[in-house]
Amino acid sequence: MSQALTKPIQETTTPPQGRTKYSVSKLLGRLPLWILIALLLIVVLYPLLWMLLSSFKTTAEFNTGAFWTLPSGFAWQNYALAWTSGMGTYFLNSILVVFPSLFLVLVLSLAASFGLEVMKWRFNNVILLAFLAGIMIPAQMILLPLFTIYFQAGLINTRWALIITYTATTLPLSVFLMSGFFKNVPRTVIEAAVLDGASIYQVFYQVAVPMVANGLITVGLVNFFFLWNDLLFSLTFISSDNLRTIQTGLLNFAGQYGQVDWGPTFAGAAIAVFPTLAVYLILNQQVIKGLTAGSVKG
Amino acid sequence: MEVMLRDRKAILAFVGPALLIYSLIMLVPIAWSLGYTVFEGNVIGGFQFVGLHNFAAIFSDPSFWQAFLFTVKYAVVVTVGQVGIGFLLALLYALYLGKASPLIRTLVFFPVILPTVAVAELFKKIFEIVPTYGLVNSLLHVAHLDAWIQPWLGQGGSAFWVIAIMDIWRSMGFYGVLLFAGLVDIPGEIFESARVDGASGWRLVRAVVLPLLAPILFSSFIFSINGTLKVFDTVLALTNGGPGQATTPLTLYMFTTAFSNGQYGYGSTIATALAIMCLFVTLLIFRSARQDVG
Numbered sequence: 310m311s312q313a314l315t316k317p318i319q320e321t322t323t324p325p326q327g328r329t330k331y332s333v334s335k336l337l338g339r340l341p342l343w344i345l346i347a348l349l350l351i352v353v354l355y356p357l358l359w360m361l362l363s364s365f366k367t368t369a370e371f372n373t374g375a376f377w378t379l380p381s382g383f384a385w386q387n388y389a390l391a392w393t394s395g396m397g398t399y400f401l402n403s404i405l406v407v408f409p410s411l412f413l414v415l416v417l418s419l420a421a422s423f424g425l426e427v428m429k430w431r432f433n434n435v436i437l438l439a440f441l442a443g444i445m446i447p448a449q450m451i452l453l454p455l456f457t458i459y460f461q462a463g464l465i466n467t468r469w470a471l472i473i474t475y476t477a478t479t480l481p482l483s484v485f486l487m488s489g490f491f492k493n494v495p496r497t498v499i500e501a502a503v504l505d506g507a508s509i510y511q512v513f514y515q516v517a518v519p520m521v522a523n524g525l526i527t528v529g530l531v532n533f534f535f536l537w538n539d540l541l542f543s544l545t546f547i548s549s550d551n552l553r554t555i556q557t558g559l560l561n562f563a564g565q566y567g568q569v570d571w572g573p574t575f576a577g578a579a580i581a582v583f584p585t586l587a588v589y590l591i592l593n594q595q596v597i598k599g600l601t602a603g604s605v606k607g
Numbered sequence: 608m609e610v611m612l613r614d615r616k617a618i619l620a621f622v623g624p625a626l627l628i629y630s631l632i633m634l635v636p637i638a639w640s641l642g643y644t645v646f647e648g649n650v651i652g653g654f655q656f657v658g659l660h661n662f663a664a665i666f667s668d669p670s671f672w673q674a675f676l677f678t679v680k681y682a683v684v685v686t687v688g689q690v691g692i693g694f695l696l697a698l699l700y701a702l703y704l705g706k707a708s709p710l711i712r713t714l715v716f717f718p719v720i721l722p723t724v725a726v727a728e729l730f731k732k733i734f735e736i737v738p739t740y741g742l743v744n745s746l747l748h749v750a751h752l753d754a755w756i757q758p759w760l761g762q763g764g765s766a767f768w769v770i771a772i773m774d775i776w777r778s779m780g781f782y783g784v785l786l787f788a789g790l791v792d793i794p795g796e797i798f799e800s801a802r803v804d805g806a807s808g809w810r811l812v813r814a815v816v817l818p819l820l821a822p823i824l825f826s827s828f829i830f831s832i833n834g835t836l837k838v839f840d841t842v843l844a845l846t847n848g849g850p851g852q853a854t855t856p857l858t859l860y861m862f863t864t865a866f867s868n869g870q871y872g873y874g875s876t877i878a879t880a881l882a883i884m885c886l887f888v889t890l891l892i893f894r895s896a897r898q899d900v901g
Contacts, residue, residue, distance in 0.1 A: 342703055350711070357721070357729075360729050372739060376741060376742045377745075418625060421624075424620075425622060427612065428617065429609070429612045439634070440625075443629065447878065447882050449858055449862070449881060450881075450882045451640065453636075453865055453871050453874060454636035454640055456650065476628060477632030480633075481633075503611055509614055510620075512611075537722065538840075540723060540839070556722055559724045559725060563728050575732075578724070578728045581724065586721075588720075589717055593713045593716070593717070601784055
């Protein structure tokens, strides 16, 4: 499955329409298509554009203006208010749990996939399957025991609870994707390195890992979106306001300001959206490739 | 060479740490959850053994069945919506767009990556009625369809559709790209010869595209059902399960049962029922994946 999807998407050639000159009737014939595309883009892009514009509206503008009225100016105070009344803390909290988790899961899944895919031993396929099984398990299935463990260990309301959970729950998909990348590393390269007298750890670090560097980026991106957008674990393990992550924080923030003060609410939403949007603007092709390869997660 | 790749210490060093964390944080809790299903109580108040009482309770619990029905209805509607629209998008990308295709694909894909809560705040506003009309009610007002103006999120029936529309909006571009990748794999000559034979439009789609795309379409349906059965974030952020219990899926019912009511045993039983539903779908996935890869 993933093999079929991770290979680069090639362009199809447009159906041969005959290279006639652009005539009026042909342009008119294409008109329905362009209208359809325009509608599609409006449906997809307008809501987000509206959200970004609305984050600059004042409360008065929300209450009196029509839905589609543009903001009269840039009410930056919405952002200042959102950032200082919680969103800033939530944003930093998310960074402090997401990036350590990303680092851990990348290191662990790199090593494990190398061990499972390149090393030769008896139970590697069984262990790989055991990892894969984790992709389908609903998070609700591990939630209560984890809460119990963290409660007993005094980890509830600490960043550790999230870092540990994030690392473990992203492992199955990461191992699945990573071992796919290791499968494509030519065995001859590894054999050559071994014959040159490198130790197995050197082979791993100096030969194999650089060859799956692209895969590393892909897996990192996929996990970034899963973790940045996590709601369930953060909701379960964190109740203290100054440790909340961006999603639960925004939920809480919108609960306080929403419907009363939409400006700061949308400024808060924009703050939550911004990192995902920035990553997507720069790396959209890798993101698309990675997320579709991870489609088994549903 | 062989000796080195069979080095047990090295294998343990590579696989051990990941396997340990995975086992402790996922495999053990799964077994533990299954254990909870024969108990009543919670971590703070203590546990009591109740045998199969929790499983029996499911059958006479109307709330469970309401959540079950909501979950299944949601999974079916959203799956048909996102895979169906995704299929139409894939056709648009592959057959009509030409050079503009990569740009449009990238733009339509992007809602997938947005945080759910932010999108939910946006949709709340779009479907708002008080204090001011949101986009939908404003458009209805402009179109003089004032009779249709309603509190979309305040009624179970319409709230279901808002939830479904939001998730279809978010994921249609994802399935568009997934199915597009399948379409591109169809050799161009097949299209050519079908065209020579006079097939075009809907006939081309039905006679050529659908049969060749069947395996990946089927996989998409399974992935989608497997994902939508676990819906949680969207519902929590949009309606929190309300009004009443009208939009509560199994995941949220499990969450409130366990954490608001402190019933870990019954919560785990609901989670197990959900896992069994997912497992059932997963078995189908592996069968379809095998057909796919060949």
